[in-house]
Amino acid sequence: MTTVWILLALGLGLLAGRTLPAGVTGAVPDVVATALLFLLVLCAGILLGSDRRVVDDLRSAGFRILSLPFAIALGSVAGGLAAALLLGSALRDGLAVSLGFGWYSLSGILVADLGNPSLGALAFLSNLVRELTAFVAIPLLSTTLGGFFCVGLTGATGMGSTLPVVSAATAPRFSALSFLSGAVLSALVPLLIPLAFLGKA
């Protein structure tokens, strides 16, 4: 049911942005969305902090938790390479696009700069689709595929925009895992994308 609301909100937003005059849409500054994001991340933190079992639970898993973002990175790259094979694109392109891990603004710029503008546009849009997929799929799949799957869907956005969805749809400990893996993946994006273009003429 909530997925329907999320799709509806996105559709209405797109429609409003497309149809309303630029003066109206421009009146909603980025700062409102950013402030809202901070409030939502604060809420996710409150729900996490109110569950005292989470810290013990995470402590007992130890450093093995750090394997999670690296597994997500490998899985994302595998997905990107599979998409490149299906589309008959160069594997390097698939690799570069997948290494955005959902951070569409940065990956679009980096890939356009290091590759070409068309590939940059594809990186931007693909990583935007990844973020939207997380928004829509997490409420739908959290009960069937579980919290770890949801964290994997979010990629780098797990520490920001999609963290509230993980927090609302899964157990509190997955908020902590989402934030942690999102932070690691966000740090990896600017380091890994240039590697995809190493040796490029």
Next chain:
Amino acid sequence: MEVLLILFVAFAAGIASGRLLHAGPTLQRVVARVQTAGILALVFLMGLALGADATFWERVGRLGLEALLFGVLTATGGGFAAMLAGRWIERRRRRTTGAPAAPASPEAPAAPAGGDGVG
């Protein structure tokens, strides 16, 4: 980078508040409702910004199907890899601590009964 730092501070402040306030079911329910409304508002604002961007529509027309395939496959790949890593983490944790299995998932939503958390 500044935004990432502020997100970290907001998350840490939230955790500290949750622990200090001993957030009970009522507060948790309020927070869950704020969260649900906030998620919908955030998605609407995201759509508004994208919809107003002419280059976005041009890109969708040109690269939409490719982007859909890349986006869905990278997300799904990340999801299944995380699931496998999660199983490994839980198995090792049980072996090391002898603790009973943390409910793997699916798990109950953070929102208390009666809350309208997403999902």
